[in-house]
Amino acid sequence: MTDSSRLHASKPGAVTLVAPLLFTVVLFMVVLFAASCAKKAPPPPPPPPSTPIATAPPTTAGPVIASFTAEPSTIEPGQSSTLRWSISNATDMSIDHGIGAVQSQGMRQVFPRTSTSYALTVRGPGGMDSRSVTVEVSNAPPPPPTVRSPQISGNELLSQQGQDAYFDYDMSEIRSDGRDALTRDAALLKQILQQDPNFSVVVEGHCDERGSAEYNLALGDRRATAAKDFLVQLGVPADHLKTISYGKERPQCTDASENCWQKNRRAHLSAGQ
Amino acid sequence: MKRNILLTILIAGASAAVYAQGQGGIRSDVVKTGEKPTIAVPDLRGSGDAQKLMGVFNSTLFNDLQGSGQLKMIPKTLYPVQVPQQPSDFRQGGPSFADWSGPPPNANYLAFGYTAAQNNQIVLYGWLFDVRQTNPSSAQLIGKIYLGSLDEAGSRKVAQEFAADILKQFGATSLIGTRIYFVSDRSGQKEIWSMNYDGSDQKQFTNYRSITTFPAVSPDGTKIAFTTYPILASSRNANAAQFGKQAQNLGQPQIYVHSLESGRKLVYYNQQASMNAASDFLPDSRHLLIYSTANAGFSQIYETDLDGGELHRITHSGSLEVEPKVNPKTGQDLVFVSGRGGTPQIYRMSIDGTDVSRLTTGEGDAVNPAWSPDGQHIAFSWTRGFEPGNFNIFVMDVASRDVVQLTHGAGRNENPGWAPDGVHVVFSSKRGRTTQIYTMLADGSQVQPLTTQGNNEKPVWSKSTQ
CATH class of the missing domain: 2.60.40.10 (Immunoglobulins)
Known part of the structure; x- marks a missing residue:
C-alpha cells in the first residue's frame, strides 16, 4: 500500500495530463469533420427538365x-x-x-x-x-459549432483539467492525494456550472483487475460514491452528479503491474448527458 | 445419490488427508479418484450402408462414455479377439463372459451390438451386459433398439442415446443436450453466448453492444438473467451527438431477464439504484437473488420476483455484499461474498438473513461460490496461498468445510459452475493472453478447453437445451 501511494505521487498525474490533451485534439478534429460534413449536406435539387431532342426539329437541321x-x-x-x-x-x-x-x-x-x-x-x-x-x-453558411459553446467547453475543461482520485487496493476511502485532486475538481465543476448551469457530471468508479468482477462492481460503486460525496461536501450540487461503477470492465491500463493497477483504482469524472 | 459417488469418495479421501495434516490443511496434490466401474466398449460394426457411418458412431460412443468421468474405460488393445455382436453369440461356443471379466480386460461391464441400414434409417441394436454374472439372462442391463437418419448426424444421435442410457445405469446424468451460457467479447463487446457441453455450436444470445455480463439461468431452463449497461439515448444537447464519446455514454448497470425459449426480453423493473446485478434464481425459477444499492449505501443482497417486484432485503450491513447463491436442494441456505471481515470471503446464511457464518478462513480473496446440484458442496475461487488476483478453483464440503484444490497455479481460474451431472465443473482460466472456458471433473482431472475466440468467461451450465 505504501508503494502504491508513492507511485501515485508522480505517475498518474502525468497520464491524466496526456490523455485529456489527446482527447481534446481528437474532439477538435471531430468537430471540424462534422462541420464540413454538414456543409456538404444540402441535397442537390433535381436537374431541370431536358429538352427532348425529338421535339420539332427545324426543317433544315439547325443547332x-x-x-x-x-x-x-x-x-x-x-x-x-x-x-x-x-x-x-x-x-x-x-x-x-x-x-x-x-x-x-x-x-x-x-x-x-x-x-x-x-x-x-x-x-x-x-x-x-x-x-x-x-x-x-448561397449566403455564407452558419458557422460550425465552435468549441466556445457551453457544453463543449465544459467537456473540454473537464477532460483537460479534471483529476482522478486514486485508491488503495480493495479500499474506497479517499486518500489525502485524492482529497487534493477532488478539491481541485470541485472548483473546476463550479466554474463549469457557472458557464453551463445544465452541465452534468458522471463520477466513474474503477478497479484493478485482481478482484472478482462481481466484487469490483460493488467496490467501484463505493469509490464513485465516496468521490461524489466528497464533491458534494465541497459545494458541488448533488443533482448534477451521477455515479457509475465500471468495476474492472474499463481499465485504462492493462499491464499486470502495481503501476498499472494503481492507475485503474480510481474515480474519474466525465461529462454526463 | 449414486451420481455423486465419485465426488463423495474424493471428498472423503481428501477429508481424511486434511485431518491427517491438521485442521485447515489443504491437499495440493491430485486427489485419488476412487473405484469406478470398468467398462469395455469394443467397436460396433454395421451391415450394408451403415458400415461407413461406424467411424463417427464408435468415436462418439467412446468419447461420451469416457468424457462422463464416471467410468473407467478399458483400453481397446486389451480386448479379446472374438467380439460379440448380439447376446446369442454367447451361447454358441463363441466368446464367453470370462473372456471379458477376466484378465487382461478385467471388465465389469461390456457394451456391444451392431447397426444396420433399414428403410433409409440407421438402426442400432445395443446391449449392456454385466459380465461378472454367470447367467446370461441376469447379465443384461440394456437391450434396446435406436433409430436415426442414415447419415453422420443420425449415427451420432444413436450413439449419444446409447451412451446416455449406459450412463444412466451408473446413476450418471448425461450432459448431452445441455447448454453452457457464458460471456464472450469476440464480437467486440461483452455479450452473452451459449454452447453445447462439449464446446460445439457456439451462438451469440445478446446484442446490446455495451457491457453485458453475469449470466444466471433458471433451474427450469426457460429464463436467463444478466447485467447490462444500457446505452443511453441521444443526449440533451444536439451538439453533443457529434461527439462519439458522448453518443456512447452508458447508463448504470441494470438487470435484464430474457426468455430462453423466444429469446425475447421480459419485463423486469430495476430498483432506483446506482447498480443492480443479477446473481441467481431460486429453485422455483420464479424469484431472483440480486445485489443492489437500492438502499443508497453499500451493495446489499435482495430477493425479487421475476419482474423486479416484491423486493426483500436480506443483508443489512455496512460492507459490500455480492454474489448470493441459493442451495438448489433446500432453497433456504444462501452462500454469498462479503467484505464485512476485510477481504472478500464466502459466508453462509439463511434466506431470511439470519444464522450468518463465514465458510472460508479469512485468508486471501474467496469469491464466486457455486452450489453443487446435490447441495452438499460449493465450488469457488480463492487466492489462498497466492498473490491477489491469482485465483484457483476449490471445492468445499459445506458441512465439514473441508476443501480440495482443483486447479494448481495454471493461470488465473475463476467462476466455477457445476454441470447438471454434479461431476463436471466448468470454469474460466487465463492461461495465456486470453481468458478461455474449460471443463474438468470435480477432482481437477480431464481438463478440456471449450473456447478459443476472443475472451470467454463466467460460464453457467444449464439443463436448458435452448
Whole structure:
C-alpha cells in the first residue's frame, strides 16, 4: 500500500495530463469533420427538365442544345458546380464567363463566388440556339459549432483539467492525494456550472483487475460514491452528479503491474448527458 | 445419490488427508479418484450402408462414455479377439463372459451390438451386459433398439442415446443436450453466448453492444438473467451527438431477464439504484437473488420476483455484499461474498438473513461460490496461498468445510459452475493472453478447453437445451 501511494505521487498525474490533451485534439478534429460534413449536406435539387431532342426539329437541321445543366445548382462559397451539356448540329459552341469554346458533349467544373448565370451559345448551318443555367451561391453558411459553446467547453475543461482520485487496493476511502485532486475538481465543476448551469457530471468508479468482477462492481460503486460525496461536501450540487461503477470492465491500463493497477483504482469524472 | 459417488469418495479421501495434516490443511496434490466401474466398449460394426457411418458412431460412443468421468474405460488393445455382436453369440461356443471379466480386460461391464441400414434409417441394436454374472439372462442391463437418419448426424444421435442410457445405469446424468451460457467479447463487446457441453455450436444470445455480463439461468431452463449497461439515448444537447464519446455514454448497470425459449426480453423493473446485478434464481425459477444499492449505501443482497417486484432485503450491513447463491436442494441456505471481515470471503446464511457464518478462513480473496446440484458442496475461487488476483478453483464440503484444490497455479481460474451431472465443473482460466472456458471433473482431472475466440468467461451450465 505504501508503494502504491508513492507511485501515485508522480505517475498518474502525468497520464491524466496526456490523455485529456489527446482527447481534446481528437474532439477538435471531430468537430471540424462534422462541420464540413454538414456543409456538404444540402441535397442537390433535381436537374431541370431536358429538352427532348425529338421535339420539332427545324426543317433544315439547325443547332439544338439537347441539355445544359448545372449540378448542384445551389452551392456555398468555395464549392464547385458541374456544368454539363449536349449539343447537336452546331459548328460553333461557347460558354461565357471566360469558359470559351466547347465541344458538343462535355462538362466543366465552375467555382463562382456569387450567383452566376452561364450562357451556352451555339451556331450552325441551320441557325443558332442558346440556353443559360444559373448557379446560385448561397449566403455564407452558419458557422460550425465552435468549441466556445457551453457544453463543449465544459467537456473540454473537464477532460483537460479534471483529476482522478486514486485508491488503495480493495479500499474506497479517499486518500489525502485524492482529497487534493477532488478539491481541485470541485472548483473546476463550479466554474463549469457557472458557464453551463445544465452541465452534468458522471463520477466513474474503477478497479484493478485482481478482484472478482462481481466484487469490483460493488467496490467501484463505493469509490464513485465516496468521490461524489466528497464533491458534494465541497459545494458541488448533488443533482448534477451521477455515479457509475465500471468495476474492472474499463481499465485504462492493462499491464499486470502495481503501476498499472494503481492507475485503474480510481474515480474519474466525465461529462454526463 | 449414486451420481455423486465419485465426488463423495474424493471428498472423503481428501477429508481424511486434511485431518491427517491438521485442521485447515489443504491437499495440493491430485486427489485419488476412487473405484469406478470398468467398462469395455469394443467397436460396433454395421451391415450394408451403415458400415461407413461406424467411424463417427464408435468415436462418439467412446468419447461420451469416457468424457462422463464416471467410468473407467478399458483400453481397446486389451480386448479379446472374438467380439460379440448380439447376446446369442454367447451361447454358441463363441466368446464367453470370462473372456471379458477376466484378465487382461478385467471388465465389469461390456457394451456391444451392431447397426444396420433399414428403410433409409440407421438402426442400432445395443446391449449392456454385466459380465461378472454367470447367467446370461441376469447379465443384461440394456437391450434396446435406436433409430436415426442414415447419415453422420443420425449415427451420432444413436450413439449419444446409447451412451446416455449406459450412463444412466451408473446413476450418471448425461450432459448431452445441455447448454453452457457464458460471456464472450469476440464480437467486440461483452455479450452473452451459449454452447453445447462439449464446446460445439457456439451462438451469440445478446446484442446490446455495451457491457453485458453475469449470466444466471433458471433451474427450469426457460429464463436467463444478466447485467447490462444500457446505452443511453441521444443526449440533451444536439451538439453533443457529434461527439462519439458522448453518443456512447452508458447508463448504470441494470438487470435484464430474457426468455430462453423466444429469446425475447421480459419485463423486469430495476430498483432506483446506482447498480443492480443479477446473481441467481431460486429453485422455483420464479424469484431472483440480486445485489443492489437500492438502499443508497453499500451493495446489499435482495430477493425479487421475476419482474423486479416484491423486493426483500436480506443483508443489512455496512460492507459490500455480492454474489448470493441459493442451495438448489433446500432453497433456504444462501452462500454469498462479503467484505464485512476485510477481504472478500464466502459466508453462509439463511434466506431470511439470519444464522450468518463465514465458510472460508479469512485468508486471501474467496469469491464466486457455486452450489453443487446435490447441495452438499460449493465450488469457488480463492487466492489462498497466492498473490491477489491469482485465483484457483476449490471445492468445499459445506458441512465439514473441508476443501480440495482443483486447479494448481495454471493461470488465473475463476467462476466455477457445476454441470447438471454434479461431476463436471466448468470454469474460466487465463492461461495465456486470453481468458478461455474449460471443463474438468470435480477432482481437477480431464481438463478440456471449450473456447478459443476472443475472451470467454463466467460460464453457467444449464439443463436448458435452448
